[in-house]
Amino acid sequence: MRAVTYAGAAVLLAVLVAASGLAVDPADGGELSPVPFDQTLATGLTGVDVERAEQAGHVVPRGQVFYAQYEYVVGFYGTDSLVAGATGPRHAAQFGRPLAAFVTDLSGTDPRLTDEGYVTLPDGRSPGWTRAREAWFVVGTSARTPAGPATLPFGDRAAARTFADQHGGAVLDWDELAARDAGEGSPTDREPSAAQRHRWADRTVDRAQATRDRPVSMVVGTDRQAVAAAADRLARSPSTVVVGEGGPTLATAVERAPADTTVELLPGRYDADLTVEKPVTLSGAGADTVLDGGGNGSVVAVRSPDVAVADLRIVGVGASNGGDPAADDGSAWDRRIRLTYGYGDAAIRLRDAPRSLVENVSIDTPSNGVVALDSDDTVVRSVEVNGTAGREGFMSVLPMYSRTVVEDSRFDGGRDAVYTHYADGTVVRDNRIEDVRYGFHDMHTSDVLVADNTIRDTNTGVFVMTRPTGNLLTGNDVRNSTVGISVAGSASLATDNVLANNEVGLTVGTTRSVYRHNTVVDNDVGVRSTTLLPTNDVSRNDIVANDRPVSPGMAGLEAWAVDGRGNYWGVVPGTDRDGDGVVDRRYRPTDLVDRSAGDSQAAYALSRSPISRALRRFQGSVPGLRGAGIVDPAPLADPVRPERLAANNVTTP
Numbered sequence: 001m002r003a004v005t006y007a008g009a010a011v012l013l014a015v016l017v018a019a020s021g022l023a024v025d026p027a028d029g030g031e032l033s034p035v036p037f038d039q040t041l042a043t044g045l046t047g048v049d050v051e052r053a054e055q056a057g058h059v060v061p062r063g064q065v066f067y068a069q070y071e072y073v074v075g076f077y078g079t080d081s082l083v084a085g086a087t088g089p090r091h092a093a094q095f096g097r098p099l100a101a102f103v104t105d106l107s108g109t110d111p112r113l114t115d116e117g118y119v120t121l122p123d124g125r126s127p128g129w130t131r132a133r134e135a136w137f138v139v140g141t142s143a144r145t146p147a148g149p150a151t152l153p154f155g156d157r158a159a160a161r162t163f164a165d166q167h168g169g170a171v172l173d174w175d176e177l178a179a180r181d182a183g184e185g186s187p188t189d190r191e192p193s194a195a196q197r198h199r200w201a202d203r204t205v206d207r208a209q210a211t212r213d214r215p216v217s218m219v220v221g222t223d224r225q226a227v228a229a230a231a232d233r234l235a236r237s238p239s240t241v242v243v244g245e246g247g248p249t250l251a252t253a254v255e256r257a258p259a260d261t262t263v264e265l266l267p268g269r270y271d272a273d274l275t276v277e278k279p280v281t282l283s284g285a286g287a288d289t290v291l292d293g294g295g296n297g298s299v300v301a302v303r304s305p306d307v308a309v310a311d312l313r314i315v316g317v318g319a320s321n322g323g324d325p326a327a328d329d330g331s332a333w334d335r336r337i338r339l340t341y342g343y344g345d346a347a348i349r350l351r352d353a354p355r356s357l358v359e360n361v362s363i364d365t366p367s368n369g370v371v372a373l374d375s376d377d378t379v380v381r382s383v384e385v386n387g388t389a390g391r392e393g394f395m396s397v398l399p400m401y402s403r404t405v406v407e408d409s410r411f412d413g414g415r416d417a418v419y420t421h422y423a424d425g426t427v428v429r430d431n432r433i434e435d436v437r438y439g440f441h442d443m444h445t446s447d448v449l450v451a452d453n454t455i456r457d458t459n460t461g462v463f464v465m466t467r468p469t470g471n472l473l474t475g476n477d478v479r480n481s482t483v484g485i486s487v488a489g490s491a492s493l494a495t496d497n498v499l500a501n502n503e504v505g506l507t508v509g510t511t512r513s514v515y516r517h518n519t520v521v522d523n524d525v526g527v528r529s530t531t532l533l534p535t536n537d538v539s540r541n542d543i544v545a546n547d548r549p550v551s552p553g554m555a556g557l558e559a560w561a562v563d564g565r566g567n568y569w570g571v572v573p574g575t576d577r578d579g580d581g582v583v584d585r586r587y588r589p590t591d592l593v594d595r596s597a598g599d600s601q602a603a604y605a606l607s608r609s610p611i612s613r614a615l616r617r618f619q620g621s622v623p624g625l626r627g628a629g630i631v632d633p634a635p636l637a638d639p640v641r642p643e644r645l646a647a648n649n650v651t652t653p
Contacts, residue, residue: 004131004645006275008124009220010384011175012205012206013046016288016647018377022621023493026330027335028560029039032066032099032100034064034102034327035064035073037055037064037075039062039073040072040073040074040075041072041073041074041075042075042076042077043074043075043077043081043085043490043511044072044075044076044077044078044082044144044147045060045071045077045078045081045147045467046146046147046444046446046466046467046469046489046490047444047466047467048334048422048444048467048468049077049145049146049323049466049467049509050077050467051334051444053118053145053146056118057120058114058118058120058148059104059106059111059118059119059120059121059127059151060077060078060119060145060146060580061078061079061103061106061119061145061151061152062075062076062077062078062082062103062104063075063076063079063081063085063086063101063102063103063104063105063132064076064082064101064102065085065098065100065101065102065572066094066098066099066100067095067097067098067099067526068096068097068098068206068550069095069096069097069648070095070096074095077145077146077147078150078151079104079137079150079151079152079153079177080151082101082103082132083177083178085098085101085448085588086098086101086132086178087178087244089608092441093204096323100131101131101132101133101350102129102130102131102132102324103129103131103132104128104129104131104152104153105127105129105135105153105155105599106119106152106153106154106159106163106175106268107130107156107159107160108125108156108159109121109125109126109127109162110122110125112140113141113142113143113167115545116144116507117141117144117150118142118143118144119143119152119330121175125270125362126214128155129435130153130155132153132174133174134155134162134174135153135154135155135173135335135487136153136154136155136156136157136160136161136171136173137151137152137153137154137160137171137172137174137177137178138154138160138163138164138167138170138171139169139170139171139172139177140164140168140169140170141163141164141169141568142167142168143166143167143169144367147471149530151177156332157171168271170250173456175537179556181523191474191514192447192449192470192471192472192493193492194360194449194451194472194474195223195425195576197425197447197449197472198427198429198449198451198599200252200425200427201405201407201427201429201449201582204307204377204379204405205274205379205381205405205407207355207377207483208308208355208356208357208377208378208379208552208615209357209359211279211306211307211308211357212281212283212308212310212357212402213280213358214260214261214262214280214281214385215259215261216238216240216261216262216263216264216562217233217238217239217258217262217263218239218240218241218253218256218261218262218263218264219231219234219238219239219240219241219264219266220240220241220243220250220253220264220265220266221240221241221242221243221265221267221268222242222243222244222266222268222269222270223242223266223268224242226266226466227240227241227242227245227266227269229239230264230266237622238264239256239257241253241256242300243268243270244295244334244369245454247605249271249434250265250270250271250272250274250291251273251274251275253269254274254276254280254282257278259278259279259280259589260279260280260285260306261280261281262280262281262282263280263281263282263283264283264284265282265283265284265285265289265312266285266289267284267285267288268288268289268290269292270288270289270290270291270292271292271294272291272292272293272299272300272316273293273294273296273297273299274291274299274301275301275302275303275305276300276302276303276307277304278304278307279304279305279306279307280307280308281307281308281309281310282300282307282308282309282312283308283310283311283312283313284310284311284313285311285312286311286312286313286360287312288313289311289312290312290313290314290315291313291315291316292314292315292316293312293314293315293316293317293318293340293347293533294316295316295317295318295319296316296318296594297318297320297345297346298317298318298345298346298347298348298349299314299316299317299345299346299347299349300348300349300652301354302348302350302351302353302356303336303351303353304352304353304354305352305354305356306319306354306355306356306357307350307353307356307357308356308358309348309356309357309358309359309361310357310358310359310360310361311360311361312361313362313363313364313372314348314361314362314363314364314365315364316348316366317345317346317347317363317364317367317368317406318345318366318367318509319361319366319367320344320345320367321344322427323454328505328576334421334444335589336421337443338373338400338421339508340417341357341394341395341398341400342371342373342398342421342423344367344368344371344394345367345368346365346367346368346369346370346371346398347361347363347365347368347369347385348361348363348369348370348371349368349370349371349373350370350371350372350378350402351373351374351375352377353372353373353375353378354375354376354380354402355377355378355396356372356375356379357378357379357381357413357548358370358378358379358380358381358383359379359380359381359382359383360382360383361382361383361384361483362383362384362386362387363384363386364395365384365385365386365387365388365393365414366387366388366392366393367394368393368394368396368398369383369385369387369395369396369397369398369411369414370383370385370396370397370398370475371395371398371400372397372398372399372400372402372404372423373400373401373402374400374401374402375399375402375404376402376403376404376441377403377404378399378403378404379404379405379407379408380397380403380404380406380407380409381405381406381407381408382407382408382409383397383409383410384409384410384411384412385397385409385410385411385412385414385417386413386414387411387412387413387414387415387436388413388414389413389435390413391413391414391435391436391437391459391576392414392415393413393414393415394414394415394416395414395415395416395417395418395419395441395513396411396414396416396417396436397409397411397417397418397419398419398420398421399418399420399421399423399426400416400420400421400422400423401421401422401423402426403423403425403426403472404420404423404426404427405426405427405429406418406426406428406429406431407427407428407429407430407431408430408431409431409432410431410432410433410434411431411433411434411436412433412434412435412437412548413436414436415436415438416436416437416438416439416440416441417431417433417438417439417440417653418431418440418441419441419602420437420440420441420442420443420448421441421443421444421445422443422444422445423443423445423448424445424446424447424448425447425448426445426448426449427448427451427452428449428450428453429447429449429450429451429452429453430451430452430453431453431454432453432454433453433454433455433456433458434455434456434458435456435457435458436458436459437458437459437460438459438460438461438462438463439453439455439458439460439461439462439463439478440453440455440459440461440463441460441463441465442462442463442464442465442466442468443465443466443550444466444468445468445471446468446469446470446471446489447469447470448468448470448471448472449471449472449474450462450471450472450473450474450476451472451473451474451475451476451620452474452475453475453476453477454476454477454478454508455476455477455478455479455481456478456479456481457480457481458478458481458482459481459482459483460481460483460485460486461476461478461481461484461499461502462478462482462484462485462486462487463475463483463486464487464489464492465488466488466489467488467489467490468488468489468492469489469490469491469492470491470492471487471492471493472492472493472495472496473485473487473492473493473495474493474496474497475493475496475497475565476496476498476500477497477500478497478498478500478502479498479499479500479501479502479526480497480501480502480503480505481503481504482509482575483502483504484497484499484500484502484504484505484506484508484520484523485497485499485505485507486506486507486509487506487507487508487509487510487513488494488509488510489510489511489513490510490512490513491512492510492513492514493513493514493515493516494506494513494514494515494516494518494609495514495516495517495518496517497518497519498518498519498521498648499518499519499520499521499523500519500520500521500522500523500648501522501523502523502524503523503524503605503636504523504524504525504528504551505520505521505523505525505526505527505543505546506520506526506528507525507527507528507529507530508527508529508530508536508538509529509530509531510536510565511531511535511536511581512535512536513536513537514536514537515536515537515538515539516538516539516540516541517539517540517541517640517641518539518541518542519542519640519644519645519647520541520542520543520544520545520546520649521544521545521546521644521648522545522546522648522650523540523546523547523549524545524546524548525546525547525548525549525550525551525552526543526546526548526549526550526598527541527543527549527550528550528551529550529551529552529558529630531648535557535580536558537562538558538560538561538562538567539561539562539563539565539567540562540565540566540567540636540640541566541567541568541640542567542568542588542639542640542644542645543567543568543569544568544569544570544639544645544650544652547569549569549589549590550589550590550630551590551628551631552590558629558630558631559631559632559633560630560631560632561632561633561634564580564582564634565581565582565634565636566582566587566632566633566634566635566636566637566639567632567635567636568635568637568640569589569632569635569636570652571602581636581637581638582612582634582636583634583635583636583637585635586631586632586635587631587632587635588629588630588631588635589630589632590630612623638652639652
């Protein structure tokens with residue numbers, strides 16, 4: 001370890017004092033003025049909500065706040081989120097007191113409401129900015145943003161009163177608005193419920209599996225005698241179809257089948273370029289029933305609700321990963337994403353096919369496995385998708401605008417195992433994933449449950465992107481990957497995950513989220529913080545035996561403890577004097593001296609020295625000198641999940 005002396009620390013302190021100039025705080029923010037909103041660190045709405053509002057020409061009120069101990073200006077989508085940021089104790093604790101707050105000024109823009117309540121401005125007008133304390137706020141109208149009811153700000157009281165009179169609202173000043181909304185509270189007050197999401201998934205699976213009980217109306221085979229024997233076995237009189245040898249095609253058999261019946265496919269290999277346009281069940285004999293697309297396009301296209309494809313194998317999927325622009329009829333803002341990801345070839349393509357089931361299907365594909373587009377309540381379970389080696393190809397399961405259950409399946413190779421695009425509420429549970437780029441890849445998707453998945457050898461095991469909200473990641477085991485779990489967005493929960501033997505175990509890039517009861521062990525870096533808005537609750541995790549426990553982001557000093565309990569870091573010098581399981585000293589896992597204190601009595605003494613304490617107090621009190629770092633004010637004396645540490649060969653005192 002590099003030697004650090006008391007004299008060296010004293011010299012460093014003197015240099016910092018001289019260099020700072022002790023800049024004057026503009027206590028009333030009088031010297032500050034608004035910055036362009038795209039230069040702020042924005043929070044408050046999901047990325048997809050912002051994109052859709054801007055595409056439609058709807059106005060979302062915005063705010064921005066300057067803080068005393070934070071070098072960035074924080075932007076807020078929505079007036080209510082601005083109030084929380086400017087008055088809430090969590091922001092003040094992390095960033096220092098607010099110096100100035102500005103808000104959108106709708107005065108003089110003649111704002112109007114659509115039938116749905118969204119705000120539009122005529123003639124291409126755009127709002128300016130006004131100080132929040134000088135603004136007037138209209139509440140109680142039908143105005144809304146994609147996130148819910150909207151509070152509309154005006155710099156002119158008469159303009160606010162006119163709008164309120166027109167739309168049945170009331171006018172409040174800043175203090176009245178702040179009193180109405182007393183801050184955002186703790187993230188733990190809004191934790192998403194795993195049990196509730198599991199119950200929805202259970203009901204959805206039960207409903208989809210009812211399609212397996214339909215009566216057989218067609219028996220299809222490549223051998224006439226086998227078909228006749230199957231008909232006798234069923235002790236009924238189904239229609240029989242022999243495919244091949246000049247007989248009808250598989251498509252003809254499906255066309256002949258009445259709705260709400262089963263087409264039974266006997267063992268054999270079937271040439272398939274199949275479109276299903278009625279609620280029927282295709283049921284094979286397991287891996288011995290093979291649908292072969294011949295390497296040209298998608299193999300099974302489903303265009304009806306309540307279709308089931310079960311107990312068979314699909315090969316010969318086309319290799320195209322791009323769609324036909326003429327076939328795309330969705331919204332404009334995400335057209336490129338849909339064409340690139342959602343319209344490539346697939347083994348099974350569901351379009352406008354809600355409540356469909358894909359079960360016990362084995363797929364070999366150079367492109368997509370199962371694509372669900374505009375097909376809510378789809379269930380994909382007990383499937384096996386073998387993608388292209390080398391992480392080429394595309395997605396094993398791709399829900400797009402489709403709330404989906406993906407469970408009890410195995411994904412090996414290809415680009416992403418499960419990729420979601422605006423598939424809010426999707427549940428991905430109990431799957432085995434390996435040798436892909438991303439195990440679960442969240443794009444513009446909120447309120448998902450990713451639970452109890454086993455993930456190995458990926459670039460990132462679970463990757464949540466594009467500012468979604470309300471996601472729940474629990475019980476996942478990710479190993480031997482570049483990054484175990486990486487989470488962006490807000491108001492999410494990561495709990496009870498095991499992240500071991502990765503380059504980075506856990507990446508924290510969220511706001512207002514909770515990380516608890518995770519086991520982060522034997523990684524090159526245990527936890528990497530990338531957030532610029534440190535408003536997360538990180539507590540009761542075991543972060544042990546990592547080469548580097550924490551890599552800090554740019555958020556300044558983050559405190560990782562909730563209700564007087566922090567995290568377990570292994571050996572932290574100190575004692576549990578009160579018998580409450582908390583060590584009687586702060587621990588700074590990003591501090592070189594503190595991080596080495598467990599291995600060196602000299603380092604421990606230096607970390608407790610008066611000069612080190614004075615330096616930290618000084619850095620925390622002067623704007624611009626609060627270096628990026630993590631502090632645990634209440635490190636735990638004992639592990640949270642000792643059985644998991646033991647299972648990972650980590651011994652504890």
